[in-house]
Amino acid sequence: MGSAEHKGINRRTFIKVGMAGTATALIAPPAFAEALQQMAAAESSPFPKPVYRTLGRSGLKISVVSFGAMLTPEPEVIRVAIQQGVNYIDTARKYMGGKNEEIVGRAVKGLRDKVYIATKTLPGSQTKAEIVRDVETSLKTLGTDHIDVIQLHSLTGRERVFIAETREALTLLKKQGKVRFCGVTTHQNEVEVLNALADDPERFFDTCLVKYNFKSDKAVSAAIDRAASAGIGIIAMKTQVGGYDTKGLGRISQHQAALKWALQNPRVTMAIPGMKNMTQLREDIAVMGMPFTYADLRRLDRYDEAIAPFYCSFCGSCENGCPRGVGIATVNRALMYAEGGYHDLPLARATYAELPRQATAAACIDCAGCAARCVNGLDIAARMERARGTLA
Numbered sequence: 001m002g003s004a005e006h007k008g009i010n011r012r013t014f015i016k017v018g019m020a021g022t023a024t025a026l027i028a029p030p031a032f033a034e035a036l037q038q039m040a041a042a043e044s045s046p047f048p049k050p051v052y053r054t055l056g057r058s059g060l061k062i063s064v065v066s067f068g069a070m071l072t073p074e075p076e077v078i079r080v081a082i083q084q085g086v087n088y089i090d091t092a093r094k095y096m097g098g099k100n101e102e103i104v105g106r107a108v109k110g111l112r113d114k115v116y117i118a119t120k121t122l123p124g125s126q127t128k129a130e131i132v133r134d135v136e137t138s139l140k141t142l143g144t145d146h147i148d149v150i151q152l153h154s155l156t157g158r159e160r161v162f163i164a165e166t167r168e169a170l171t172l173l174k175k176q177g178k179v180r181f182c183g184v185t186t187h188q189n190e191v192e193v194l195n196a197l198a199d200d201p202e203r204f205f206d207t208c209l210v211k212y213n214f215k216s217d218k219a220v221s222a223a224i225d226r227a228a229s230a231g232i233g234i235i236a237m238k239t240q241v242g243g244y245d246t247k248g249l250g251r252i253s254q255h256q257a258a259l260k261w262a263l264q265n266p267r268v269t270m271a272i273p274g275m276k277n278m279t280q281l282r283e284d285i286a287v288m289g290m291p292f293t294y295a296d297l298r299r300l301d302r303y304d305e306a307i308a309p310f311y312c313s314f315c316g317s318c319e320n321g322c323p324r325g326v327g328i329a330t331v332n333r334a335l336m337y338a339e340g341g342y343h344d345l346p347l348a349r350a351t352y353a354e355l356p357r358q359a360t361a362a363a364c365i366d367c368a369g370c371a372a373r374c375v376n377g378l379d380i381a382a383r384m385e386r387a388r389g390t391l392a
């Protein structure tokens, strides 16, 4: 998306266009039929008017609920979101083994001027050659001539913020017009990463995609505040805390409540919930403009109780207690991808495979007794055993 103003069309116009045939090129059956059925069924609750906030010093105006595409199998769902004013799509080189960028590329065909695309280099990339290779591959796979926000994937500390060779590559890519803004992502040790961005005298990075939800420590909110004051655009992820199945809770929408919780912080520009289908799209974008209420707080209390037996915040505190250096937080994140609302075994296995073999749960097999202690009371040995069965 360039500087052109977004020109969204409303739901009624969309259906009309679809019936006239134009949108059949945009939305192929059966997803097209599903989209129309969903919209017709929701006659009484049309898509909301989108709400936009400014993404830090980039100046980009972004819909407060934007599109996390990591789990989206059909480009048509993304296309409907764009038509409804969602104007930022987040993907990554790694998702679906590279296929996710292909899906996003198909989704934005003909709509590129209405949407910003954010993607991520591979988590291990840091040399000039690796960064350039990743970006060139992403451009080709996405079918675009520029990436609006390129992000270094999955930082766990300040080191990768300051690697000179990485910056050199990103600067070159910016000069070539292949990327517009640079960011980082973090879901572990978020405070250190956010502070590094704020403290950077060069202010090299423009955005931070950060795990932020109602379970986040107050220190994360403080670091977000500090980074936002330094002009860093803040994008919230993992807002729904893994999206765990909550059938036992009855008819509550903890997902909307969790999204609203993150968005009530004015320092957060937007959230990028992962949306697989029209039902999730409708549920998530409905919260734009909605206030966070006392009822939402009660919902989150109940959700919190329900997920307590398996929720890991990836804080990493337990890792100091493990003499073998197991990456317990990463193993638990991989398990969440397999067992939480994601149900994405390939992503879970890819995340697990990022750990060196000696830091996987395989190291626990002949451990005499687990010395790692979880601040939330999780049975770490049992989790590691589960990971070996599911992810190895």
Ligand code: SF4
Pocket: 321, 322, 323, 324, 325, 326, 328, 363, 364, 367, 368, 369, 370, 371, 372, 380, 381, 384
């Ligand atoms: S069982 Fe616990 S202490 Fe032993 S290697 Fe595994 S995580 Fe570390």
Ligand code: SF4
Pocket: 311, 312, 313, 314, 315, 316, 317, 318, 319, 328, 329, 332, 373, 374, 375, 376, 377, 378, 380
């Ligand atoms: S298992 Fe517990 S201590 Fe370890 S990272 Fe997860 S929440 Fe933190």
